[in-house]
Amino acid sequence: MPRRVRPRSVTVTALAAAGLLSAANGALTGVGSAAPAPAAPPEKTATTSVSVTCPFADPLGSRKLTVVTSATLPTQPKSGTSATIGKYSVQLSLPRDVALALLPTGATSGSLQGAVQLDLTVHQGDRSDKLPVPLTVAPTPLPETGDVTLTATGDVPEIAINTIGAVVFDVTAPTLALTAVPAPDAAATPDATATPAAPPAPPIACTLDPDQQATLGTVLVQPTATPGSEQKAALGAAAALEDDPPPANEYTVPLGLITIFTTSTIKKLGATVVSDPALLINGFFSVDLDTTESRVSGSAVFKPATATFLAFGFVPVTATVEFLPHDYRNSKMIEVGGGLYTGDDNEIWLTTQLFVMGRVSNVKINGVPFDVGPDCVTEHDIELHVSGHYDPFATGHIKDPNFKLPGFRDCGSGGQDLSPLLTGMSSGDGNEAKIDTYNLNGCTEPDHTKCPKDTLPPEQDSPAAAAKAAAKPR
Template identity: 30%
Template sequence: MTVDARTAARRPIHWAVGGALVVATALVPSAESAAAEQKSEVALRYACPLPSGTEEVDVVVSAVLPTTARTGEEIRPEKISVEVGLPATSLTRFRDLDAATLAATARLTVRNAVGDTAADASWQELTAEPVPLPEPGEGEGGLTLAATGEVPTVAFGTPGRATLTPAELALSLSSRTADGEPTTPPGLDVSCEPVPGQESELAAVDIRGDEDPASPAPTPGGSDPAPEPTPGRPAEGLPPSARDRIDDLTEKRLDALEDDPGSCPIEIPPEWVMTTAETYAAGYANAAKLNGAAALGPAFMKVVLNKRYINDSCASTVDVSSEVNFDYQGKRQLPPTKATFLSYGFMPTTATMTLEQVGPPAAIHTHTVTNTPTYPEETTVTAQLVMRLSDVEVNGVPLDVGPDCRTERPFEQVLRGYGQSYPPAGYLVAYGGTLTGYAHIPPFTDCGADEDLDPIFTAAISSTGKKADNYAKMTQAPLCVATNPEGPDCPPRKPKPEK
């Protein structure tokens, strides 16, 4: 990486954009604490579905944590280790592949709790170095993989006894031959659950309020830094020209780089900083042909933030890629909604509409321009959906549409929001706000138990030609981030939809 110190001083690298304000600051190492440390360890049994069958596996989780912390103080678990003892019977599959070594990547869900409030954090990308496979009959024939790595910080906002408890464990096992080549197949993914009835608490931390006289004292010779001001909620919206301003600033900067490519000698590789969050969204979707709108949500959403973070100081832009899945009773869908329309302008029609999410998680992309003090940004959310219809009544008479009345193919729903970071205004991923967009509804298929009703629903609901003509407006609540379960936005709230 080449850095021009003078340029870097004029234009520092900013992380607090595109929803990264809440996330990135929670993932960088926290300041040195004067509190005493404790090395915590818990031995657990996990049930893992292995090729040999579901087997109980010994897992030892250890970490170093402070014994006390103040409310709101970031706590970083250190010296993380997840040791997984695989029984001899589970190794037969890898020997059959002529594997010589076995390695793993582990993802451990850890429940952070204080009082009645809890949130799950993901300790992911913990890596276990390759270990030689024991020969059959060698000792007990088992194998232990020790996965280590860095994990997100956590902060608790309420005084009390805070606990960290391991939950689900996901293992990605990879095997290689004696020549160092991947086997065929190269690995195995396993999702393990803790065996019930165990004392599974890893550690407890005494969380004390700032007014508590027993709170840790400041470091000798220093003083506590002034607290960061609490960010205000974004303003309700930005002028319609917000997107044009973002585009103009981006184009202006790119044009300048073409004229003078050497004007920005800073090269920054992509940054990968992930954490999880939860929120709700609610709104309305218009049915253009029916001259009406259907309520959507409140829909619960599971978010993975910062799957990719690229700070391009040469182009003065920051691009953040995240993803989201809807969750309704364990299914990837929005809650079913009942709506009444006037079909063909005169016939009252009532139906239950369900939007199912298909394919990969919905993509969230935030593009921020950093060469202006306000840091304007555009966020695009793209989801693949299938619309299903059920419980249809026409003029009060039930119409049997069958069990699988749906659009013949998934359709793409794209929603966009515009905001700025300084001062916060409009839509920001961390704070939420309003997203709008249009969708093209495909023709319907498999509608009708005794007769073909596809043409009727296609004519009444589906988009004309290739035009995306069905308008949707969704309001997202602020994110409840896993690294701050006691934050003001946890547990996640349900927003009030706007028409």
């Protein structure tokens, strides 16, 4: 039986070792001060939209603009190595009257160009640094009608990550320096008949509007691997669920709100059990700074789910299925935990073992109640060996493609033992369990429809939702 997770507190020693309290370690980020990573990690696209107020000169006055920032973030930077943010761009829609005011006097058409200057804030916890990012707006013609959409692009300096855990990138309000593109005749032969060039407009320092999320994205910085760390991570469940005192040099951060979806396929029954969403509570990401082993831990309660199947291939059956801890009579809280490592694809992987009891109730055969009693459970724990891609600050997709469903015990009522019947119908090898996790902090868009697809739970018309609907009794 797994032992209960104890939330691990952040020790002063761990913080100092992580470089979060020691001034000798320098800033959280630096430029060009870290050794390059041995291989470029895969990237993920991050996008965020913020509202800013820009004080244009009279008679225009202050205007609210929407600024959309997009970039690619490394999916798994390592501490002590450099990280690159690529394809950085900022898009904003400039009102037509503002754009016309930047053109030469009296002009009704033309093009704008210039620069956008902003800072990218990089922080972990209460420590942060600002990284200046200069961007260029290429010559952009005004459309015949309506506002003009400007796109500014540029390179973000290489960032040296000197910490471990979740590193958050926030956008700031831009400073705009826009001007009209000189007409070809003015550039070639400036004379009295040519349209005079507009003087450069003074920079406009915009400000972020209050009460909005400005996070571009979050990346998980892993400790630099040591030989054998992958093999050690395979024992992640044991490490995460130990009741021994936490290591002295341990860095721990909470995981926030995580939604868990589970889907189990029972081979003998041809049935798929899709549970309602569960929440991981008391979730923590922890790193032992001495061994560089990292793990996650937490607790979850899974709601009962309804399964529909054909017993023996032709008898319609519905039943309520529950996944419970070994000590299910006293608690419904399942302790979970696992070790993290870098896979061959350079992605973060989780591998662990989970032990759950299965309970069946509310059985109906061809619509007629079939009393299996109040405590019809598996003879022993269902042992799951799960692994797969997992980012504790974004999403995870792990599974056990071949678990064994034990036989059942204590099934029946009125002196009738129905355990052999349920065992014969369902128990055996070849079953599959899938677990999908979604860290709701992974999406920073106020409008959830703009979130990356992999940061939110399945939509109502998705295949996962369809499978869930099909599992419900008609």
